[in-house]
Amino acid sequence: MSDPTTAAETPLFGPESRFSAFFDDPRWALAMIRATVLEAAHPQIGAALADNSTFVAHPWRRLRNTFLSMRRMFCADAPVREREAARLNRLHARMSGSDSRGRPYDAMDRAARAWVVATLFESAVTMCRLSGQPLDRHTMEQMYAEYRSFLAALDGDAAELPQELSDFWTYFEGVVENELENTEAARVILFRLFDHLPAPALLDGAPVLWAAGRAVAGPLLGAITVASLPEPFRRRAGLPEMPGAGSLMQGAYLAAGLARFLPQGWINAETVIETLSLSPDSDDPRVRTVTALRSRMRRASALLRLLGPLEDAAAPRPGQGSPHGSGSGRRSAEEFFRKVLDQTGDGYLDWPDLAAMARELSTRLDLDEPDETRLYDAFAAWWRELQTALDTDGDGRVDADEYAGAVPSLAGPALIRVAEVLFDATDKDGSGGIDADEYRALFRTAFHRDLSTANGTCSRSDFVGDFVAFMAGRRTSTPYDPLLADA
Known part of the structure; x- marks a missing residue:
């Protein structure tokens, strides 16, 4: 054409x-x-x-x-x-x-x-x-x-x-x-x-x-x-x-x-956006420069605290725990609800939040229609399961209190199905394992050291177990944080 x-x-x-x-x-x-x-x-x-x-x-x-x-x-x-x-x-x-x-x-x-x-x-x-x-x-x-x-x-x-x-x-x-x-x-x-x-x-x-x-x-x-x-x-x-x-x-x-008036090529919007999006544990070579900048910014932040304390949005509230996870790798129910589940930021969990997750995952993997539809359908089934278990007042959505009162209900069969569908969508060649290139397509980084790998691939059981643990709010500091929790 x-x-x-x-x-x-x-x-x-x-x-x-x-x-x-x-x-x-x-x-x-x-x-x-x-x-x-x-x-x-x-x-x-x-x-x-x-x-x-x-x-x-x-x-x-x-x-x-x-x-x-x-x-x-x-x-x-x-x-x-x-x-x-x-x-x-x-x-x-x-x-x-x-x-x-x-x-x-x-x-x-x-x-x-x-x-x-x-x-x-x-x-x-x-x-x-x-x-x-x-x-x-x-x-x-x-x-x-x-x-x-x-x-x-x-x-x-x-x-x-x-x-x-x-x-x-x-x-x-x-x-x-x-x-x-x-x-x-x-x-x-x-x-x-x-x-x-x-x-x-x-x-x-x-x-x-x-x-x-x-x-x-x-x-x-x-x-x-x-x-x-x-x-x-x-x-x-x-x-x-x-x-x-x-x-x-x-x-x-x-x-x-x-x-x-600047020389051509000095400003590249794609490079700027990609750099702003780099996570600290990425294996991108630019992270070394970013790490150095982070160190300088932390010093500047410390000076600002001394000169005029500002409310630190990232600081943990009483009982909330560290935003980067505690030594046990767990996060509070409040933090998980706010950072991961409430994708639209309206204070509730409902279908648009899970649809936003499916949309982001589909975008990352550049899925075609059949795989994209399967992923949306899996998230829709999970939403129906969550709504049945957590929506105690029947208003069609789940608030933070309802979620906190029934956290174990997150890890039901429908969530496991979401993980399995996502694994199949990521495993482009159908080999039964996610290789380094397929992993990078989803997470935009190399295999993490804390992820169990065999023969240079991530197995279905490892992937499903890690995804379910993250989405059930049981674990933080995983590669899924930059995927669904970061701004």
């Missing part, structure tokens, strides 16, 4: 596209935050995010997965795009329900999906304008054609977006004026996410230093984002704009735009 091109024969996908030029642009980070808020303000999208997304509890994991997905969707190789589009459609087809006002939502709604693409395009145009590098008409039309092609790759056509750029602005303003709301998801992004953003793996060893930096950067990011939103939406949503926020926003975009 040949790649679509513009009239000037400029590729709409691949390294020569306008979109690809933004991947390593620091301004794109600001634009993406802005676009995400505009997406979340759409009632259908906001409801789907509130019920299903892990962006609150695991924002760095969500960032990495979104970045890699967009890389694939704008890849020059058509089969790669088609495979990723099919994966995204399967993922979204599993997300439907009702919002807090009883209005139905469906993540496959074509108008809502078109709005996601529209916010990305409009935010890219806005970021260029705010940074003093406005796009000319020809470049803007080329980029709009790229985004419409992106939507067509997902939906089969781009009919939900106007064909002509001149008509797009009328469409965009109409949605902003008539459809956007001050949704819970938008408020969480603006007023909770930045203030409570967990540290990425790179900075996990310096919680005080991270808390100090977040206390300054969080409100600034929120103010910059609010100031950059369309004025009609800010007015209708009643979003406060602090004095000087407009100048702060302009300065932030202008400063980020200065990166264009």
Whole structure:
């Protein structure tokens, strides 16, 4: 299948596209935050995010997965795009329900999906304008054609977006004026996410230093984002704009735009994201540098504690135990519920949390439809088992108290089945053991020393036993921590 091109024969996908030029642009980070808020303000999208997304509890994991997905969707190789589009459609087809006002939502709604693409395009145009590098008409039309092609790759056509750029602005303003709301998801992004953003793996060893930096950067990011939103939406949503926020926003975009003067290749977004995601026990060569940085950050954290103690989010509460596990390798029920089971961060365990686990595991292993469906079905069976055993008040979900009162019920037959299905999905060659490459695909690291191996492989019994012990909350400090517990 040949790649679509513009009239000037400029590729709409691949390294020569306008979109690809933004991947390593620091301004794109600001634009993406802005676009995400505009997406979340759409009632259908906001409801789907509130019920299903892990962006609150695991924002760095969500960032990495979104970045890699967009890389694939704008890849020059058509089969790669088609495979990723099919994966995204399967993922979204599993997300439907009702919002807090009883209005139905469906993540496959074509108008809502078109709005996601529209916010990305409009935010890219806005970021260029705010940074003093406005796009000319020809470049803007080329980029709009790229985004419409992106939507067509997902939906089969781009009919939900106007064909002509001149008509797009009328469409965009109409949605902003008539459809956007001050949704819970938008408020969480603006007023909770930045203030409570967990540290990425790179900075996990310096919680005080991270808390100090977040206390300054969080409100600034929120103010910059609010100031950059369309004025009609800010007015209708009643979003406060602090004095000087407009100048702060302009300065932030202008400063980020200065990166264009750096030598090409100095900023690589994929490398930055991968580095932030490195776990301390990874065998990646970059970990040596990260370890040295961690040591320096711990010293800085110790100094900050002396100068002005801040609440250490990672410090154990009374009776909670160490966040990295005690000598017995056990973690408290409260910590396991918060870090592992409550994937969406809403304080409850229900089906969207287990679906998020299945989604992350499927993404890691890049599963095709049959294996992906088997994994989701296994998690669904586990959820039914948990609901029967733990949902004592019959509200359809499990809170922390209900969980703590029946912890042994986690390790039932359905959980063992989840482990077996995951083993089969990881064992790509069907050899009956997980070799080093297959193990790395799931955990992004080499075999751990504390894992029993034979003939260079991980056996089914070892894998199932370790997975069940972790998911039942019996063991910490396993390779599963970075998989499902880290942010």
